[in-house]
Amino acid sequence: MAVQVREDSPAPRAPAKKKKADWPWRLSFAACTAPLFWLAGRALRADLGADPVAEVLNRLGLYTLSVLLASMACTPLQIAFGWKWPLRVRRMVGLWAFAYAVLHFFTYAGIDQGLAFAEIWKDVLKRNFITAGFAAFLILLALAVTTPAAIMRRLGYRRWKRLHRLVYAAGVLGCIHFLWRFKLKEPQPKAYLAVLALLLLVRAVGWVRGRAASRAREGPRVRPGSV
Amino acid sequence: MRRLRPWEAASSEITPRGTYLRRREFLRLGAVGAGAALLGGSRAFARGGPAHGEKLAAVQPGPRQFDTDEKKTPFDDIASYNNFYEFGTDKDDPLRNAGSLKVRPWTVAFEGEIKKPQTIDIDALQKMFPLEERIYRMRCVEAWSMVIPWDGWPLGELIRKLEPTSRAKYVAFQTLYDPQQMPGQRSGGGIQYPYVEGLRMDEAMHPLALFAFGLYGEALPKQDGAPVRLVVPWKYGFKGIKSIVKVRFQETQPPTTWNLYGGGVEYGFYANVNPEVDHPRWSQARERRIGELLRRKTLPFNGYADQVASLYSGMDLRKFF
Numbered sequence: 355m356a357v358q359v360r361e362d363s364p365a366p367r368a369p370a371k372k373k374k375a376d377w378p379w380r381l382s383f384a385a386c387t388a389p390l391f392w393l394a395g396r397a398l399r400a401d402l403g404a405d406p407v408a409e410v411l412n413r414l415g416l417y418t419l420s421v422l423l424a425s426m427a428c429t430p431l432q433i434a435f436g437w438k439w440p441l442r443v444r445r446m447v448g449l450w451a452f453a454y455a456v457l458h459f460f461t462y463a464g465i466d467q468g469l470a471f472a473e474i475w476k477d478v479l480k481r482n483f484i485t486a487g488f489a490a491f492l493i494l495l496a497l498a499v500t501t502p503a504a505i506m507r508r509l510g511y512r513r514w515k516r517l518h519r520l521v522y523a524a525g526v527l528g529c530i531h532f533l534w535r536f537k538l539k540e541p542q543p544k545a546y547l548a549v550l551a552l553l554l555l556v557r558a559v560g561w562v563r564g565r566a567a568s569r570a571r572e573g574p575r576v577r578p579g580s581v
Numbered sequence: 582m583r584r585l586r587p588w589e590a591a592s593s594e595i596t597p598r599g600t601y602l603r604r605r606e607f608l609r610l611g612a613v614g615a616g617a618a619l620l621g622g623s624r625a626f627a628r629g630g631p632a633h634g635e636k637l638a639a640v641q642p643g644p645r646q647f648d649t650d651e652k653k654t655p656f657d658d659i660a661s662y663n664n665f666y667e668f669g670t671d672k673d674d675p676l677r678n679a680g681s682l683k684v685r686p687w688t689v690a691f692e693g694e695i696k697k698p699q700t701i702d703i704d705a706l707q708k709m710f711p712l713e714e715r716i717y718r719m720r721c722v723e724a725w726s727m728v729i730p731w732d733g734w735p736l737g738e739l740i741r742k743l744e745p746t747s748r749a750k751y752v753a754f755q756t757l758y759d760p761q762q763m764p765g766q767r768s769g770g771g772i773q774y775p776y777v778e779g780l781r782m783d784e785a786m787h788p789l790a791l792f793a794f795g796l797y798g799e800a801l802p803k804q805d806g807a808p809v810r811l812v813v814p815w816k817y818g819f820k821g822i823k824s825i826v827k828v829r830f831q832e833t834q835p836p837t838t839w840n841l842y843g844g845g846v847e848y849g850f851y852a853n854v855n856p857e858v859d860h861p862r863w864s865q866a867r868e869r870r871i872g873e874l875l876r877r878k879t880l881p882f883n884g885y886a887d888q889v890a891s892l893y894s895g896m897d898l899r900k901f902f
Contacts, residue, residue: 403673404662404871405725468875473864481862534862537847538670538770 378439379446386424386450389417390457407465414458415487419528422451422494423549426525430556445501448521452498455491483534490527493520525550630657631676634800634807640732643713647789649884653716654727658871660802664721665823666772667756667763668804674765675804682762682824684808693830694749697742703808707794709742710734714798715791715812720854720883722817724876726868731812733793737786745782745830752785753835754778754811755827772842778822779835779850780813783892789814789885815885817852849902853893854883858902 393413396402402409425447428440467474477484497518500506506514529550533543633656642648661676668678687703701709712732720726740752758775760766766774784790791812794801801807806823813820819839829835839847847861856866856879867876882889893901 404658405672405869407869407874408725465874466869466876470867470876473866476864480859483862538666538772540670540770 376439376442379443382443382447386421386447389413389420390454393417407461411458411461411466414454414461415532418451418454418458419532419546421447421454422521422525422528423546423553425451426521426550426553430553430560433556433560449498449501452494455494459491483531486527486534487531490524490531493524493527497521497524522554525553631660631802631804633660634795634802636799637712637732637795640712640714640795640798643715644788647888648716649718649728650716651718651728652872653730654871656797659727659729659796660805662871663804664723664818665765665804665806666770667765667774667776667824669765670770676802678764679803681764682757682803682807684803684824687808687826689809689825690827691743691830692827693753694746694832695830696744696746699743706792706809710738712794717789717791717812717814718883719812719814719818719821720868720879722819722848722852722860722865724860724863724865724868724879725871726879726883727871730797731791731793732795732798733791733812735788736790736792736811737788739792740782740786743830748832749830750782750832751830751834752780752782753827753829753831754780754822754825755829756822757824757826772838776822776838777835777841778811778820778837780811780820781834781892782830784813784889787889787892789888815853815882815889817848817854819848820852851893851898851901853889853898853902854879855881855898855902857881858899 393410397406397410425444428444428447431437431440463469463474467477478488479485497520500509500514500517509517529543529547532546536543662672663675664672665675665679668675668682685703688700689703689706690698690700692698711734713734714730714732716728716730718726719729754777756774756776757763758766760774763774780790793806793810793812794808796802796805801810806821809825810823811821811825820837834850837848837850837852839852840849854865859865865879868879869876880886
């Protein structure tokens with residue numbers, strides 16, 4: 355039976371000091387920061403085009419969704435290939451998704467809308483794509499706030515886990531936010547939706563297998579060669 | 582360098598309202614100071630600007646009462662930030678892809694309810710009336726705006742010459758259809774090509790409505806609608822149909838591309854700039870002038886209400902949006 359980290363075990367932490375350098379973690383961290391440096395570089399070279407506010411806003415939105423999907427890909431990667439490093443980086447990548455969401459939101463509220471709160475509130479209530487994006491942002495906020503181990507302990511692990519499953523809702527809402535933003539039928543949001551669907555499918559398969567495995571442990575029926 | 586006209590010096594001495602506003606904007610931006618720093622100096626082009634068109638001969642200043650004295654949007658921005666879906670849907674696609682458009686030879690066909698239907702060569706068309714410079718605001722339906730010095734002549738002058746019949750109630754315009762030259766026409770994204778637009782006869786005859794052949798005293802860049810495009814400054818930018826090959830006069834209201842798309846949810850026939858009628862996905866109350874950081878209020882009829890509001894008296898502009 356292949357080793358599978360059980361769904362309800364706490365997220366493994368980055369290894370303590372004096373251990374071997376955790377290269378997957380370092381590389382993942384670098385990958386999460388790269389888009390930010392790239393965007394800042396373009397800004398410093400004054401190379402953001404005629405409407406830099408829209409460009410920064412749209413780029414940050416794209417990075418948010420990309421990093422969010424990357425964080426949601428960690429467990430599926432572990433299920434599909436048996437790798438353990440994705441689980442070590444999952445929390446860090448998820449927090450980066452939240453960081454990009456914060457930058458995206460404050461570019462929208464602070465610069466694009468110039469802190470015109472009445473207009474922003476009207477947008478949130480009236481425009482479906484902004485409603486979806488704002489809801490996703492609130493979910494990510496709740497997940498980020500409840501990240502520290504102390505809060506996890508206080509919530510109780512089961513409740514914490516249930517709360518953090520909301521990341522799927524955030525992923526779906528984020529993709530819808532992206533999809534509805536466009537005037538025309540654009541291919542890119544559909545590609546993101548397809549990735550999300552694939553990730554959900556792998557998790558569903560993992561869940562079914564996990565249940566089969568635990569039933570096999572408990573019940574008399576042992577499936578030969580079960581995973 | 583473009584020669585300055587006598588009245589231009591005067592307007593440039595006034596501190597533009599935008600500059601004054603921007604000072605306050607930066608104060609308000611304390612909340613996002615780092616972001617503001619990142620956004621500074623946006624209009625410089627690190628990789629060299631877009632190509633300029635041929636210099637136009639003998640452009641005269643137009644009637645000054647139509648000109649705005651707001652700061653003109655730099656050429657590089659006007660020629661690199663375009664909505665021209667025939668060349669792709671990203672703002673920088675038209676600059677990248679419009680090279681495949683052949684603007685000579687080119688003819689424009691005038692047909693329908695006119696006494697003198699004819700097809701006119703583009704060079705002859707351009708010379709039919711003296712080119713005037715008109716400095717207009719351009720308000721895109723996507724809530725951004727520019728100030729553009731167009732070179733063209735009033736469409737109404739041409740229409741008078743074509744002698745419309747009493748049945749000519751509307752004018753229908755059509756963009757070139759040639760997926761070889763316009764690769765975006767192959768992957769429509771739900772849009773039907775060729776792009777079509779229309780005006781009511783009195784709108785088309787209005788002295789503000791322009792057939793533009795250039796901007797900043799140079800032939801139109803292809804991505805801005807070369808060789809000839811419509812400019813109707815009190816309407817959203819998409820009404821200003823580009824690369825026109827056909828103009829038809831007719832009794833019935835013609836279909837328009839953005840009205841055909843998605844069952845009419847995008848925009849209606851009139852598409853007058855109206856801060857009180859929202860787009861389904863965003864508010865039209867404010868706009869970002871390209872080159873400025875924070876939004877400014879959108880004006881009814883894009884600031885041309887004095888000239889054009891009377892065309893629509895008695896019409897419910899919430900219904901006829």
